[in-house]
Amino acid sequence: MSELNLSRNTIHFAEPLPLQSGAILPNYDLVIETYGKLNAAKSNAVLICHALNASHHVAGPNPDNTSDIGWWDNMVGPGKPVNTDHFFVIGVNNLGSCFGSTGPMSINPATNTFYGADFPVITVEDWVNTQARLADKLGIRRFAAVMGGSLGGMQAIAWAIHFPKRIGHCIAVASTPKLSAQNIAFNEVARNAILSDPDFHGGNYYAHGVVPKSGLRLARMVGHITYLSDDDMAKKFGRELQRSAGASPEYRFSFDVEFEVESYLRHQGEKFSTYFDANTYLLITRALDYFDPARRSEGSLSRALAEVQAKFLVISFVTDWRFPPNRSREIVEALLVNKSTVTYAEIDAPHGHDAFLLDDARYHNLIRSYFQAMDEAKV
Amino acid sequence: MSELNLSRNTIHFAEPLPLQSGAILPNYDLVIETYGKLNAAKSNAVLICHALNASHHVAGPNPDNTSDIGWWDNMVGPGKPVNTDHFFVIGVNNLGSCFGSTGPMSINPATNTFYGADFPVITVEDWVNTQARLADKLGIRRFAAVMGGSLGGMQAIAWAIHFPKRIGHCIAVASTPKLSAQNIAFNEVARNAILSDPDFHGGNYYAHGVVPKSGLRLARMVGHITYLSDDDMAKKFGRELQRSAGASPEYRFSFDVEFEVESYLRHQGEKFSTYFDANTYLLITRALDYFDPARRSEGSLSRALAEVQAKFLVISFVTDWRFPPNRSREIVEALLVNKSTVTYAEIDAPHGHDAFLLDDARYHNLIRSYFQAMDEAKV
Numbered sequence: 045m046s047e048l049n050l051s052r053n054t055i056h057f058a059e060p061l062p063l064q065s066g067a068i069l070p071n072y073d074l075v076i077e078t079y080g081k082l083n084a085a086k087s088n089a090v091l092i093c094h095a096l097n098a099s100h101h102v103a104g105p106n107p108d109n110t111s112d113i114g115w116w117d118n119m120v121g122p123g124k125p126v127n128t129d130h131f132f133v134i135g136v137n138n139l140g141s142c143f144g145s146t147g148p149m150s151i152n153p154a155t156n157t158f159y160g161a162d163f164p165v166i167t168v169e170d171w172v173n174t175q176a177r178l179a180d181k182l183g184i185r186r187f188a189a190v191m192g193g194s195l196g197g198m199q200a201i202a203w204a205i206h207f208p209k210r211i212g213h214c215i216a217v218a219s220t221p222k223l224s225a226q227n228i229a230f231n232e233v234a235r236n237a238i239l240s241d242p243d244f245h246g247g248n249y250y251a252h253g254v255v256p257k258s259g260l261r262l263a264r265m266v267g268h269i270t271y272l273s274d275d276d277m278a279k280k281f282g283r284e285l286q287r288s289a290g291a292s293p294e295y296r297f298s299f300d301v302e303f304e305v306e307s308y309l310r311h312q313g314e315k316f317s318t319y320f321d322a323n324t325y326l327l328i329t330r331a332l333d334y335f336d337p338a339r340r341s342e343g344s345l346s347r348a349l350a351e352v353q354a355k356f357l358v359i360s361f362v363t364d365w366r367f368p369p370n371r372s373r374e375i376v377e378a379l380l381v382n383k384s385t386v387t388y389a390e391i392d393a394p395h396g397h398d399a400f401l402l403d404d405a406r407y408h409n410l411i412r413s414y415f416q417a418m419d420e421a422k423v
Numbered sequence: 424m425s426e427l428n429l430s431r432n433t434i435h436f437a438e439p440l441p442l443q444s445g446a447i448l449p450n451y452d453l454v455i456e457t458y459g460k461l462n463a464a465k466s467n468a469v470l471i472c473h474a475l476n477a478s479h480h481v482a483g484p485n486p487d488n489t490s491d492i493g494w495w496d497n498m499v500g501p502g503k504p505v506n507t508d509h510f511f512v513i514g515v516n517n518l519g520s521c522f523g524s525t526g527p528m529s530i531n532p533a534t535n536t537f538y539g540a541d542f543p544v545i546t547v548e549d550w551v552n553t554q555a556r557l558a559d560k561l562g563i564r565r566f567a568a569v570m571g572g573s574l575g576g577m578q579a580i581a582w583a584i585h586f587p588k589r590i591g592h593c594i595a596v597a598s599t600p601k602l603s604a605q606n607i608a609f610n611e612v613a614r615n616a617i618l619s620d621p622d623f624h625g626g627n628y629y630a631h632g633v634v635p636k637s638g639l640r641l642a643r644m645v646g647h648i649t650y651l652s653d654d655d656m657a658k659k660f661g662r663e664l665q666r667s668a669g670a671s672p673e674y675r676f677s678f679d680v681e682f683e684v685e686s687y688l689r690h691q692g693e694k695f696s697t698y699f700d701a702n703t704y705l706l707i708t709r710a711l712d713y714f715d716p717a718r719r720s721e722g723s724l725s726r727a728l729a730e731v732q733a734k735f736l737v738i739s740f741v742t743d744w745r746f747p748p749n750r751s752r753e754i755v756e757a758l759l760v761n762k763s764t765v766t767y768a769e770i771d772a773p774h775g776h777d778a779f780l781l782d783d784a785r786y787h788n789l790i791r792s793y794f795q796a797m798d799e800a801k802v
Contacts (some may be wrong), residue, residue: 065676165676223686225656226648230654232685233644236676236692236765240637241620254456258619264644265612267607283715295713297444299614299705305604306611313615334674334684336662365744393724 046129047106052077054144055201057177061139064171067164070153074178075100075137077143079120082184086418089184091175093199094327096267097320098151099143102135118403119373125411130419131188139174140166140327147177148323149250159323161167161247162309166327168195169334172202176210190354190416191215193242193400194367195328201375203339203353213418214354215411218400220371221345221378222336227366230270233330234263247323256322261326263315268312273363273396276380281305345378351381356386357414359407361399363392387414425501425508425695427483430520432458433523436556440518441501448541449532453557454479456515459507466571467798468511468563469493470554472571472578475646476699478522482507497782504790509798510567518553519545519706527702529630530793538702545706547574547714555589567797569733570594571780572706573746577714581733581753584716591795593733593788597743597779599750600724600757601715606745609649612621613642617701625727626702635701640692642704647666652742652775660684671722672715724757731758734795738786740778742771766793 054075061069077100080091086347092102094115103120106112120126120133137145140163148163155162179187188209190203197219204214221229238244241259245252272280284304285293301307341347356379369390379386391407392400399407433454440448456479461468471481473494482499483489499505499512512766516524519542527542534541558566569590570581570616576598601609617623620638624631651659663683664672702763735758739751746770758765770786772778778786 065674067676106643165678169475182731215585217600222662225660225662225682226651226653228662228682229644229656229684229688231650232682233641236689237616237641239678240641262612262619262641263615265608265615269608270611272605274603274605277608281604283604283607284474297446297619297709299544299709299715303607303611305608305669309608309611310615330678334676336573 046120046136048079048128050077050104051105052100054238055181057174059177060319061174063164063170064167066407067163069146069164069401070141072139072146072174073144073145073150074139074146074174074259076178077101077103077114077135079103079133079135080131081398082132082182085384086184087186087188087243089179089182089187089397090126090129090133091179091187091190092120092126092133092135092201093171093196094135094138094193095192095196096332097316099141100135100137100145101143115401117412118409125408126191127412131415134167134178134182136175136178137202138166138171138328140324140331142321142324144341147249148327157362158248161329162237162319165330166175167331168198168202169206171199172206173330175199175203176207176308180335180372186210186212188230189213189215189370190417191217192219194333194397198332198388202335202337203358204352205324205348208353211354213357213414214352215414216375217359218367218372219375220367220396221374223333224371226334230266230298231333233266235263235322235326237262237266238325240320244322247326249322255317256316258266260317260320260325262324263312264316264320265309267315270307270366270398273394276395277305279394281308289412307348342354344382345374349378349384350382352384353380357411358386358388359400359423360397361391361393363394364399366397373396426478427458427500427507428460429456429458429486430481431479431486431794432556434551434560440549440553440555441722442543442549443546444544448518448525448543451518451525451531451553452523453518453525455557456480456482456493458482458512459509459510459560460516462652465563466565467509467673468513468561469505470566470569470582471499471505471512471514472550472554472569472575473514473684474571475693475711476518476576479516479760481512481523482559494780498787498790502802504787505570505794506791508800510599512558512796513561513629515554515557517545517550519703521703521712522698524644526700527626527706528700536631538625540702542702542706544709546710547577547581548585550578551585551712554578554582555586558589565589568592568594568794570596571598572596573598573776574711577711579749581714581716583733584727587730587732590733592736592793593731593792594698594736594738595751595754596738597740597746597751597776598737598754599746600753602712602718603750607643607712610712613645614705614708616645617704617754620701623701626705628701632708634696636696637703639696639699639701640689643693643695643719644688645686649745650776652744653741654772656684658773660687690756693710724753728757728763729761731761735763737765737767738770738773738779738789739768740770740775742773743776743778745776
């Protein structure tokens with residue numbers, strides 16, 4: 045076969061979900077997309093976990109809007125590095141997100157109105173629990189691999205820790221075992237931009253018919269700076285002035301858009317504010333902040349990873365200053381202390397944190413070979 | 424003598440000031456502080472230029488509030504690296520600032536109300552012009568040195584370029600010959616936070632009796648992250664939870680302050696929003712963006728520096744990721760192309776960009792020796 049075989053489903057979970065915070069979600073939906081075919085042994089399933097602003101829509105054209113191509117389409121599909129001719133790939137929209145799974149924009153059955161600010165704080169471990177329940181529903185006892193970049197990589201790591209028998213390979217790209225103080229600080233600025241937007245209304249803006257757009261714009265702008273490398277920004281924009289053809293190349297001496305990079309950032313912020321939910325932004329950045337598996341073992345990551353059975357593939361990018369290579373090396377070193385199996389690559393790509401989403405031959409060939417080896421070993 | 428001999432004055436300039444933007448300021452005041460004594464030959468004057476949020480109040484206790492110690496008090500004073508027993512030091516509050524010199528909070532003689540958003544955009548070169556006029560008033564034909572950190576260093580460089588005969592030594596610490604795209608991007612986020620605050624009222628908030636505090640807070644928070652090194656933040660805060668003694672060390676699962684670094688940032692933002700003016704923040708960040716002396720010589724910094732006669736002392740800090748050492752090296756290399764005299768030091772201080780304000784023995788001893796040599800040479 046050589047078709048993507050995209051299928052989208054909303055799956056309802058009627059069983060209450062106890063969360064790490066102590067709250068209990070009475071029931072919930074998860075939206076998923078699948079690609080390829082689950083084999084008879086149900087042994088070829090790969091779970092793809094998404095990062096901050098993505099969704100279940102990993103590959104191919106969106107059935108509702110064919111110009112909307114999946115966020116990891118260069119990675120997943122027939123003949124792609126994660127080859128859907130051989131693997132059955134599942135993309136799942138995380139709980140708390142704003143793309144169809146239950147989240148702040150959903151109706152709270154206890155109040156018959158939007159959850160809004162009442163939606164409970166969610167952790168990476170909560171997501172992994174919902175994903176395990178999803179696997180149960182699909183009859184998948186064990187994933188061939190769980191895979192993600194950035195926050196998606198954290199979910200893959202949490203899978204290896206909490207469901208050691210249910211994951212063959214853990215693939216964590218551009219990830220970290222926990223946020224640094226600087227990472228948390230940037231998240232805090234973004235959250236404060238949203239929280240202090242008068243249109244936020246304490247998280248219940250849906251009822252007011254408004255959206256805290258200016259907070260969302262700022263949150264995205266500051267986030268976006270951390271996704272790109274300094275060099276990449278310099279190459280893309282430098283100090284070029286934003287000018288239409290033939291316009292004066294002189295400074296305009298104003299606070300309007302003057303440099304290309306300003307125009308780009310404003311555009312990114314504006315675009316984001318039209319499709320992303322502010323409460324979801326708060327929730328997901330907080331899940332990032334809280335992720336710290338070593339916390340339960342007095343800061344020892346190797347002890348936190350002591351029970352993992354998955355083989356690891358860890359990949360970092362040299363110019364990623366959000367989760368730089370030394371953060372990935374912490375994971376690798378902890379695994380080596382435990383004599384776990386780990387493959388590690390540091391890719392000299394110029395695109396900063398965003399590199400995990402981009403098509404780099406060295407990176408893609410590595411993933412391709414890794415999955416080929418996995419397929420041949422019939423793991 | 425061994426007294427600081429602090430003297431504060433407001434100096435009025437009745438002559439109109441043509442600005443780089445083409446606007447003309449009809450008249451203006453500059454607030455200055457001086458320390459030490461001007462010698463008979465008027466050859467021992469040192470001009471200290473301030474960065475974003477500082478002022479004329481460089482050293483010693485503020486006469487109006489003795490607990491307010493000058494921002495570079497560890498550097499300037501009797502027996503300090505810039506020794507006021509030998510040098511006559513001048514701190515000047517820049518035009519457009521909010522600490523007494525004419526700026527957006529001043530009355531516009533054309534309208535008899537606050538300048539507000541009508542205050543013209545100011546450049547580093549405009550500041551240097553006002554400082555040269557100040558020198559004229561004080562009868563100082565030539566400064567022994569012009570010195571500053573960060574944006575202050577840019578002013579020192581502009582002095583060397585535009586008044587080559589009037590400056591003996593140019594001392595630029597933690598500076599850069601121009602902002603990078605990433606630097607501009609961070610400024611743009613900060614400005615957008617202010618511009619999108621509903622209390623900004625297009626810059627005319629004075630008339631509304633409000634202050635765009637939430638914009639200022641966000642601007643300061645994002646700025647502050649760039650002043651500290653990642654390592655320094657990790658050492659200062661790590662992932663410590665903000666807890667009173669005896670409180671539970673567990674996560675609270677909320678968007679309120681959870682980590683120490685959040686508390687610190689919010690505190691810095693809040694403090695800043697009580698004393699700094701939003702229009703001034705816009706003006707000063709724009710002056711940073713626009714500084715680019717090589718622009719007038721087709722991007723060649725060595726050509727921009729071709730006429731300098733000053734000897735340079737350039738200092739950078741290894742952990743400064745705002746204006747990292749490679750930015751200072753650009754200055755040094757351009758000077759070496761011209762066979763100008765330059766001393767360069769890269770200090771392995773852990774405190775990021777803020778290191779230029781802190782007391783590091785290697786850094787201070789270097790400045791001390793440099794000024795002693797300058798004094799003995801009777802430059």
